[in-house]
Amino acid sequence: MASGTVVEFRILGPLEVVDHEPLxxxxxxxxxxxxxLLLHRGEAVAADRLIEAVWAxxxxxxxxxxxxxxxxxxRKALGDGPLVTRGRGYMLAAEPDQVDSDRFEKLADRGREALERGDAQRARMWLEAALSLWRGPALADFSYESFAQxxxxxxxxxxxxxxxxxIDADLRLGRHAALVPELEALAHEHPLREQLYEQLMVALYRSGRQVDALERYQRARRKxxxxFGIEPGPRLQEIQSAVLTxxxxxxxPGRFSSRRRRKAELEEGQRAPAAWVSRWAARVAGLRDRTRHLRGQVAPSVERPVRRPASAPRWLMAGTGAAALLVLAVVLLLTVGHSGGRAHKRGVLADWAGISxxxxxxxxxxxxFVATSFSCGQVSGGPALMSCSDSAGTATSRGGHGHLDTSTTGLHRYTVAATVKSGSTKATSITYTVVPPPRAALETSIATAAHSRTNATLACSGGGGGGACRGTLLLTVGRRVTRRVGQRPAAAIETVMLxxxxxxxxxxxxxxxxxxxxxxxVLxxxxxHGHRLRVQATITPTLGATAERTITLKRRR
Incomplete structure (x- = not known):
């Protein structure tokens, strides 16, 4: 069983369908x-409606x-399954993870939630992963079609x-200087979005450019x-007053924001147990009627006492309500198996495969590298479990550990299958997205040298799944030298490592x-001249492509 990519529909740019490669x-x-059909995925679109949209x-x-x-x-291009006939129309059956716009919005939501919790670094990671899915204007091939507007x-x-x-996350992380060029371009491109001017003014002010920040306010106000004959909004006016004073x-943000973040994390942790018990209570309530025939193993109803198993800790049985429901849930999971919604007649688990x-x-x-953990089970008294294997080819008797295939970008599926002696197989799978690895870049065009060393500010961006930027930073300069080629001198450029x-x-x-x-x-x-030297900065990462940039190396006087 091989690990396979999932058919991926892309509309964040020109329309593409990718299955290993573009179709x-x-x-x-x-x-x-x-x-x-993609814009109305999951619903039937009448043929007349399709004709009206396509031919306008x-x-x-x-x-x-x-x-x-x-x-x-x-249908020939997409293969069996996605495009089906429904009455007098057609439907595209695509799962949310198969469409890049759905994945983008899900990742962006994660980033905004992290930002609200005060976790700016994780917020930036998710938001940059979301934005990396864009390859150009959405539905670029249909920018003049009425159905796509x-x-x-x-x-x-x-x-x-x-x-x-x-950008909010970047400002909280102190990356204001690097943001200024990007915000200048965005404010020029979207002159009516006041939030971009707000962010630009804050970035300029923190970079020591108070006058420039006030000039950008006047520019936005004139526009x-x-x-429209209106003044800027209250927030933009407040920032102007704050810059002036x-x-x-x-x-x-300093210590207060960190304290607020810890408080939010604590409150979230305090809410988690109650929500967990509520979910188990709902699960138990749904299974209660199907367990009445299991004599002597569980109570026939929630109202009757539950006998404590010999191996169960006494504190689990203390009290009533949620604790009793929790114990009943555990017993049910250990004793009730169901396949197709029916409990097994012996009250034990059927063949199953799980990814923990x-x-x-x-x-x-x-x-x-992403490690996986999986396990398999079988019917008691049924055919013996022969193997428990995953997409990466890891095979064990009951389960074990494997890894995800992250060698190529795109949407992937990871599958675990339990195979019994009779030949039947039970499988389960998850989907995951692989994005380009994080990349390092210099955040400044000037590096100041003193006492035989210099400082360089590096930023690691991208890599929605986390990870790190690792590699080597090399500063070099080309020096013109004269060498002899045969009997004649010839000019050449020699690279000197600084x-x-x-x-x-x-x-x-x-x-x-x-x-x-x-x-x-040093020499x-x-x-x-002037103790300034134009040098080549080469950033060699462990993953991804090598980046090069010309910077000025300046000696501190």
């Missing part, structure tokens, strides 16, 4: 049929037959909201007055690291 979807009109009210007389040909071609507008609004949340609320970790729907970086160090950063983190200069680096910097 051929035919011409524009045929792709438009698939796009309409100008359908030829042969549109009905042409639509049938398009659907037939799409409302969804294009909705997705763009959701994208901008996620982007603003990610609003000239086009150097209000401490504009500074980086990780959970479904998670996101990981390409190349990240500094080299290794680094390790968690995804979403930003940190200043010390880079020791080599003897050649080159001293010899440089």
């Amino acid at each position: 051929s979807l035919g011409g524009h009109k045929q792709q438009a049929v698939l796009a309409v 009210g100008r359908a030829p007389a042969t549109a009905g037959k042409t639509l049938q040909v398009y659907v037939s071609n799409l 409302s969804e294009i507008s909705r997705l763009e609004e959701v994208r901008l909201a996620a982007l603003e949340s990610r 609003l007055i000239d086009e 150097h209000d401490a609320t504009l500074d980086l 970790s990780p959970s479904s729907g998670e996101v990981y970086a390409r190349g990240q 500094a080299r160090t290794s680094y390790s950063l968690a995804a979403g983190a930003s940190r200043s690291i010390v880079v020791p200069l080599t003897d050649a680096g 080159a910097l001293r010899a440089a």
Whole structure:
């Protein structure tokens, strides 16, 4: 059994369907049929409605037959299952994890929830993973088609909201200087979104550019007055006043925000046990009527006392209500098996396969090692369990540990199967998304050197599943030299290594690291005019592509 990718439908950019590699979807009109069905996935779309959407009210007389040909071609491309006939129309049966827009919104929601809890680093991780799914404007192939306009507008609004949340997380993490160029471009592109101007003013103020922050406020104010005759909103006006008075609320959040985050985590932990017991109580209530025939094993109803098993701790049986329901739930799980909704006649578990970790729907970086834990069981007195195997080829007698395949990006499925001697198999699976690995980048264009060393600020971004950026930072400079080739001198460029160090950063983190200069680096910097030297910074990661950037190495006077 091989680990396989799941068919993935992509609308955050040009329309694509990927199964290991992009599938051929035919011409524009045929792709438009698939796009309409994707926008109404899970529901039947009448043929007349499809014709109206695809031909925009100008359908030829042969549109009905042409639509049938398009659907037939799409079925051949997609394989059995996703595209089905429903009455006089068609339906695309796609699970939420198969559509990139659904995954984007789920990841963005996780990021916003983390931001509300005060966990800016995790919020940034989720939000950047969500935004990395975008490959261009949503439904870019159908930007002028009337059927796509409302969804294009909705997705763009959701994208901008996620982007603003990610910038909020960056501001909380102290990355204001690196945000200024991005916010300048975004404010120019979306001049009526006041939140972008709010964030830009805060980033400029924290970067020591108070005058620039006030100038951006005036720019936004003129735009609003000239086009709509209105003043900026209260929040933007409050930030302007705060900049003028150097209000401490504009500074980086400190101890108070950390305390508030710990308080929120504590409150969440206190709520968890009650919610857990409530879920078990509901499960027990649903199973109660099916257990009346299990004589001597469980109480026939919740109202009657439950006999404590010899191995159960006494504190479990103390009191009534939720505790009694909890004990009954445990006994039911140990004694009741069900297949297709029916309890097994012996009151024991049927063949089953389970994945205890990780959970479904998670996101990981390409190349990240993710361990799995799985187990299998069988009918008591039935055929012997022959094997318990997973997608990675790990096979055991009852269960064990394996790993997820994260070698390629995209949506994947991990499956565990229990096989008995009779040949029957019970399987269960989870889906997960693999995104490009986190990447490191220099956050500044100037590195200051002193006492034979320099500091460089690195940021690790991307990798929605967490992970880390690890590798080597190398500073080099090209020096013109003259060499002899035969009898003639020839000019050449010699690379001189100025500094080299290794680094390790968690995804979403930003940190200043010390880079020791080599003897050649110290001499080159001293010899440089004005004690400034243009050097090549090469960041070699453990995973992903090597990044290069030209920066200025400046000696501190």
